[in-house]
Structure formats: C-alpha cells, structure tokens
Amino acid sequence: MLKGISKLISPELLKILMEMGHGDEIVLADANFPAASHTQRLVRCDGHPIPELLEAIMQLFPLDEYVDHPAALMQVVPGDNVETPIWKRYHEILAPHTHVKEPFEEVERFAFYERAKKAYAIVATGESALYANLILKKGVIGDAEN
Template sequence: MLKGIPSILSPELLKVLMEMGHGDEIILADGNFPAASHANRLLRCDGHGVPELLKAVLSLYPLDTYGNEPVALMAVVPGDQVDTPIWGEYEGIIREHTTPAIEYVERFAFYERAKKAYAIVATSEKALYANIILRKGVISD
C-alpha cells in the first residue's frame, strides 16, 4: 500500500498509467464493451463502475492539452432511445481537473480506435454508452 494512491487503482493499472506517454490513449470500458477482443492490453477492474475509476485515474493522469478533445465518448447509435446521465457525471469529474473538451465518436469508429489504444480497462459498469477514452498529456510542473 502507498499513501495518496486511490485503492481502486491496481498495481497493474498504475504500471500501465506510468508506461503511457503523451498522446497514448486508455479506455475505461463499461460491462458491455467487447474489451477482450479489442484490447492490446486488457486490465480488469471487475466490481467497479467507470465514474469511481475515472475519478481515481484523473487524480494521477494528466489529460492532453495540446490537441482537441482529450476525452472521447461513444456516441449514441442513431435511433437508440437511451438516456446518458452518466455523461454529466463524467463532465463533473473531468471539470475537477480541467475544462471538459469531449468528442463523441460513432460506435464502430470507437471500436476501431479502441484497437489502437494503449490499454482497455474492463469494468462492471451497467450504464449504457459509458465507455470513455482518455488521451494522456504531459506533466509540466
């Protein structure tokens, strides 16, 4: 155990966050996301939801400030009558660290982007369209 490290962050996830460089992306995936079939590196965070993991990750992980939209969400498929209140929760968490600049990515484009991500973290999140991509920035302090 270490002081100041959120307990939801496993040693494996901490290692991945440290390995990632500027511009690398990580996906926090909901329970329905095909994480195992799309991941270069698959990390499990079973029993947890994305908001609590997002809050913990962003306490250590800088978002990219050099490009547009360092955060991406899977857009709702046209015609799908789904509410996405979790997106507002994400915006609130992100706002604690920076002004949210969020991109909305079409479902299959999101899947293709996931295949190129540095890692995918599979959670037990039950909310629909709760997948989020975070692009790593730099530490300037």
C-alpha cells in the same frame, strides 16, 4: 497499498498509467464492451463503476491540453432511445482537470471500436450504464507538477 493512491488503482493499472506517454489513449470500458477482443493490454477492474475509477485515475493522469477534445465518448446509435446521464458525471469529474471547455467528442460506435483497438490499453469495468465507454488521451506533466 501506497499513500495517496486510491485502492481502486491496482498495481497493474498503475503500471499501465505510468507506461503511457503523451498522446497515448486508454479506454475505460463498460461491462458490455468487447474489451478482451479489442486490445493487447487488458486491465480487469470488474465490479468497479467507471465514475469512481475515473475520479481515482484523474488524481494521477494528466489530460492532453494540446487537442480540442482530450476525451471521447461512444455516440448513441441513431434511433436508440437511451439517455446518458453518466456523461454529465464524467464532465463533472474531468472539469477540474482540464482547461478545455468541452473535453468530449462523440465517436460513432464502430469508429469508437477501431479507436479502442489502437489504444494503449483497455480497462474492463463493471459499469452497467449504457454508452458509458470513455477514452482518455494522456497529456504531459511539467517540472512544476513533479
């Protein structure tokens, strides 16, 4: 344990966040996402819901301010009658950490899978909400933030 770092951030996840560079992406995957088959760097956070994990990560993780959308959501499949209230929660969590008015882009399901395969890592969570998958693009930290 360390001061100032959430107990939700495992040593493995902290290492991954530290290794990532500007423009690298990390996927926070819900419990239904095929995480193990889509990545070479898998971090297990089973049992943890994404919103709480996202809050902890955002205390450490700069979002990319040089792109229109530093975060991506898996688009609801057309015809799938599913509500996504978790997206509102994500917006509430990310809003204080970005100057971008609308930080999210919606990515078609299979395009999301392909993008996830290219991500630096996938964090497998216990999140049970449907369409709760989230991609974050890492930004930079300036001298004033060190």
